Amino acid sequence: MLQITDLAKYYNGQPVFSGLDLQLPAGRFQVLLGPSGCGKTSLFNTLTGVTPADEGTITWQGQTVPHLGSLCAYMHQKDLLLPWFSLMDNALLPARTRGRDMAGARVRAENLFSRLGLDGYESHRPNQVSGGMRQRCALVRTLMFDRDLILLDEPLSALDAITRQRLQHLLLLLQTEFAKTILMITHDVDEALLLADDIFVSSSLPMTLIRRIQLNQPKPRAFDDPDLLHIKADILAHLVKGKAV
Amino acid sequence: MNRSGLTALGLITFLLAGWEGAVRIWTVPVFILPPPSLILKTAVVQAPMILPHAAVTGAEIVLGIVLALATAIPLAIAMFARPVLEKALSPFLVASQAIPVFALAPLLVIWLGYGMASKVFMAWIIIFFPITVSLVQGLKSCDPEYRTLFSLMGASFLKTLTLLYWPWALPRFFAGLRVGVSVATIGAVIGEWVGAQQGLGFLMIQSNARLQTPLVFAAILWLAAMGMALWTLVGTLEKKIITWNT
Structure with missing residues (x-):
């Protein structure tokens, strides 16, 4: 509350x-x-x-x-993905910036990727996928805030x-x-x-x-x-x- | 070869042919204006003599670039991190550019001697400015929404710098570096004109005094080739590093 x-x-x-x-x-x-x-x-x-x-x-x-x-986590109308990182690295940003347990974070992110239909696209760059996929990746990142x-x-x-x-x-x-x-x-x-x-x-x-x-x-x-x-x-x-x- | 490349090649061929023809038709003395064919021949035949000079000038330029990178990058980051510092230093940066390098060259030779140090310093002054300014601009151009995202992720300044600001600034940094390397030759050559025992600038002054005009042009040709090589190197590096900007 x-x-x-x-x-x-x-x-x-x-x-x-x-x-x-x-x-x-x-x-x-x-x-x-x-x-x-x-x-x-x-x-x-x-x-x-x-x-x-x-x-x-x-x-x-x-x-x-x-x-x-x-x-709190933050989600914006723009996907705010970093073009120099793969989708997976983008999703892992919240864990990486806080120096969290990266192996655990990767497992969670992989699960979210497959839940949201992004499996197989982990190493694609944002400019290589559709707008909808980028938004799904932004959603994974939002969930990876763990808040x-x-x-x-x-x-x-x-x-x-x-x-x-x-x-x-x-x-x-x-x-x-x-x-x-x-x-x-x-x-x-x-x-x-x-x-x-x-x-x-x-x-x-x-x-x-x-x-x-x-x-x-x-x-x-x-x-x-x-x-x-x-x-x-x-x-x-x-x-x-x-x-x- | 693409269309723009062909156009450039056509234009240069046209200009050189005009030059060659004009010099021959009006039988201009070689010591006033040598034909391009003679310049090219001199540049190749005299290469064993020119190359050691070119190596000295090249080393001065490269050292100047390295020094400029080593100082401009930390300074730009400091100015970005502390806007007070940027406000305080900007007038000095601009002033350093307002003073013509030509005016400093004789003093630098007095202070740093006839060796490479004064030329490296000259090159450094010239390259330093465009790199610093473009990098600061690049860092500042980062979208505020991304900043909010990073601050909500609890990212430290260092993390935000390496993951967000630095890659964001890279295209502008490279633009500045390209300007820097293309003018770097000016600094080194002016330094050599004022006082040196070797280098392409020294060779130009010496040959000029002896009316060996083809050799002056040959030295300029080598200098231009070095400048273009550096430009191409930076461009290649940029393409290798910035793979996302397509």
Whole structure:
């Protein structure tokens, strides 16, 4: 369980966000949705410890922590694979940077490679495989962080519909098969609707949570689900209102 | 041979033929402008005499390059790791380039003597700058999203440097190195002009004074060949090392 209480960040005396409260029960997929320019990047940087918070506390499994930098894994819409390493070496990066037991890590990575249909491609370079394979490799790397909490940074934005569908399935594996707790921060409503168990809608500057929506629709979801379209209209109304204030 | 290679070959043949023809038609004296055929002949026939000089100049250039690499790489990394250092040192780096090397050459000969040291130093000054600047730029060009990824992996600076920043900077580093080696000959030759007992620059000055113009050109030809060989070597090395940038 991740608990964020009264988190605040100021920039030149102006709050980017203040009094931000969020609770993430273990194993849930939660999405913080705000208009673009709502301070998404600032929140992300504060949570990961790139820039420290000015106020508030972050608690992970009962322990107060300064930030989530050493507790979470990170997945981005870009695969962020290093072109000079093979897929296997890319997947092993988290183990390598922390100087972990490499033999054990390799066995785990090999298992994940075969689970995600990448076996036989261990020694291929990222530019030798398809975009979908690169994303699967990025997923293996995310799992190799060996952390229960995953931060997603607009993972499906700027993708075409087919890639979006494919990656949606892949990201859902994080929750369904690997039992991760996921916090996604995005300005993309569709992305939130496809993936979230809970959506927190925020207004922009200062970022304030204005609506919480629980989604019980089974996943994977389809874009044109009437229920989702209904919710989408509601969210958009709130986003527009939030922005006008 | 590819199209660009053929074009280059055609262009050079055309220029040389024009030169050869013009010199013969207007019977220009050899000590003013020798025809290319004579230059080539001199470069080959006199090779036993030219080669020891070429070896000296070549050694100066190579030592200059090695010295430049040994100093530019640590400095660039330090400047990248500590932006304060970059801010503090940048004016000095630029100033070092604003001073013409020609102006320094006589002083360097006074300080370091007529031997190889002053020429190696000259080559070093010239090569050092493009390598340092391009490497710093290359290191800084790393995508911030990759940096976030590495910081979340808990990677130390050294790990991030070797696994991320360094390979990321390699293409720019090689671009700088290529500029460096192609101008390295200038430093060594100027050093030899000012004061030396051997080297291609020394041979050029000596032959020039005796109006042995074909020999001057022959020395230039050897110098150009050395420069091109170095350029090709760096290019080959780059292709061998950077295999992912396709």
